[in-house]
Amino acid sequence: MSSFDKLITDFLEYLEVDRGRSPRTIRNYDFYLRRFSEWAKHPKPADVTREMIHKYRLYLNREVPGRDEELIKKSTQNYHLIALRSFLKYLSRHDIKSLPADHIELMKASSRIVSFLEPDELARILAVPGRESTGMIALRDTAILELLFATGMRVSELANLRIDGIALKRDEFTVRGKGDKARVVFLSDAAKVAIKAYLAKRRDASPFLFVSHDRAKAGREETGPLTPRSIQRMVERYARSAGITKRITPHTLRHTFATDLLMNGADIRSVQSMLGHASITTTQIYTHVTNEHLKDVHKRFHDKKEKEETKADG
Numbered sequence: 001m002s003s004f005d006k007l008i009t010d011f012l013e014y015l016e017v018d019r020g021r022s023p024r025t026i027r028n029y030d031f032y033l034r035r036f037s038e039w040a041k042h043p044k045p046a047d048v049t050r051e052m053i054h055k056y057r058l059y060l061n062r063e064v065p066g067r068d069e070e071l072i073k074k075s076t077q078n079y080h081l082i083a084l085r086s087f088l089k090y091l092s093r094h095d096i097k098s099l100p101a102d103h104i105e106l107m108k109a110s111s112r113i114v115s116f117l118e119p120d121e122l123a124r125i126l127a128v129p130g131r132e133s134t135g136m137i138a139l140r141d142t143a144i145l146e147l148l149f150a151t152g153m154r155v156s157e158l159a160n161l162r163i164d165g166i167a168l169k170r171d172e173f174t175v176r177g178k179g180d181k182a183r184v185v186f187l188s189d190a191a192k193v194a195i196k197a198y199l200a201k202r203r204d205a206s207p208f209l210f211v212s213h214d215r216a217k218a219g220r221e222e223t224g225p226l227t228p229r230s231i232q233r234m235v236e237r238y239a240r241s242a243g244i245t246k247r248i249t250p251h252t253l254r255h256t257f258a259t260d261l262l263m264n265g266a267d268i269r270s271v272q273s274m275l276g277h278a279s280i281t282t283t284q285i286y287t288h289v290t291n292e293h294l295k296d297v298h299k300r301f302h303d304k305k306e307k308e309e310t311k312a313d314g
Contacts, residue, residue: 002042008033011090020180024156032083045091045098053104057081061107078106114285115246116255122149124242125235132241136201136213141234143194144210148235148250150191151175152257152275155228155250161209163199168192177276185274258286 012030015021021029037043039059040052060077063070072080081104088101117125126149129141147158157175167173171187187195195209204211208225232250239248254275261271272283 002037004037004042004045005034007045007091007096008037008087011087014090022178022180025178028079029083029086032080033087035080036084045096048088048099050099050103053084053099057107074107081106114255114259115248115252116259117244117248117252121242121244122256125238125244125248128238128241132238136198139194139198139201140210140213141238143191143198144231144234145238145253146188146191146194148253149257149260150188151185152254153185154178154254155231158250159210159226159228159231162207163209164207166195166209168196175276179278181276181278183273183276255286258283262286 008030011033012026015026015029036056039056040048043052057077060072060080061074069076085101085104088098088104091098092101126142126145129138129145132138133141144158147153148155153175154177157177161175165173168187171192172184173187174182174184176182204223206223206225208223210226210231211223212226212230213223228250235248235250235253258271258275261274262268268280268283268286271286272280275283277283
C-alpha cells in the first residue's frame with residue numbers, strides 16, 4: 001500500500017472514530033478517494049497540485065472508455081471533490097504538506113428541483129394500504145406512511161426506530177440522523193393513532209418498530225427490522241396503486257413534509273431544525289416552493305386591494 005493510500009485509510013478511520021460518520025458516508029468517501037488515488041497513480045501528498053486537480057476534474061466530467069459510468073453527473077462529481085477537500089484538510093491538520101483544500105472549487109450544479117406530493121396525491125397514497133392490504137401489513141404500512149409525512153424522517157432513520165424509543169404520550173421522540181446527530185421529531189395525531197393500532201396487534205418479541213411480517217417466518221421469536229430498501233419498494237408500489245405517475249420515494253414524503261410546513265407559514269430555520277440539516281443552504285432547496293406560495297398570496301391580497309382602490313377612484 002502506498003503512503004497516499006495509507007493516509008486515506010487513516011482518514012477514513014478518523015471519520016469513523018472521531019467524527020462518528022455513518023458507514024455509508026465512509027464507504028462513499030473510500031470509493032471517491034481511492035478513485036482519485038488510482039487515477040493519479042498513488043501520488044505523494046506533496047505532488048497533488050492545482051494542475052493535477054484540473055486534469056482530474058476533466059476526467060470526471062468527460063466520457064471515459066472503460067469507466068463504470070459513461071458520464072458522471074455534476075452532483076456526483078462534486079461529491080468526489082468534497083471528499084478530496086475533506087481529505088486535504090485532514091492532511092493540513094496533521095502538518096502533511098499538500099495542496100490547500102480551498103484551492104479546490106466545486107462545480108456549479110444546476111438548480112435542484114424538489115418533487116413533493118400535492119394534497120390530493122398524499123390523501124390517495126395514504127388510503128392505499130387499508131384498501132389493498134389486510135391485517136398487520138395494512139396497519140404497519142399505514143403507520144410507516146403517516147410517520148414519514150408527519151416527521152420528515154429519512155428512510156434510514158425510520159428503519160432503525162425501536163419501540164422503546166417512541167414516546168407516544170409526549171407526541172415526540174429523538175432520532176439519530178447523519179453524523180449521529182440527535183434531533184427531536186414530532187408526531188401528528190394521525191401518525192400516533194396509526195402506530196398505536198399497529199403495536200396493539202404485534203405479538204413478536206422484536207424491539208424494532210417496523211418489522212417484516214412474512215408468514216413463512218411466523219412463530220419465530222425474533223423478527224428483523226424492515227430495510228430501507230424494502231420500505232422504498234413499498235412506497236413506490238403504493239404510489240403506483242394511487243395512480244401517481246411521477247416517481248415517489250420515501251424522500252418525496254420528506255420533501256412533502258418540509259413543503260407543507262413552509263406553505264403553512266413555518267420559517268425556514270425551523271424547517272432546517274426539523275429536517276436535521278447541518279446547513280441552511282441545504283434547506284434552501286425549498287425556496288422556489290415558498291416563492292410560488294408568496295406569489296399566490298400577493299395575487300390574492302395585494303392585487304385585489306389595488307383593483308378595489310382603482311374601482312373606487314373611478
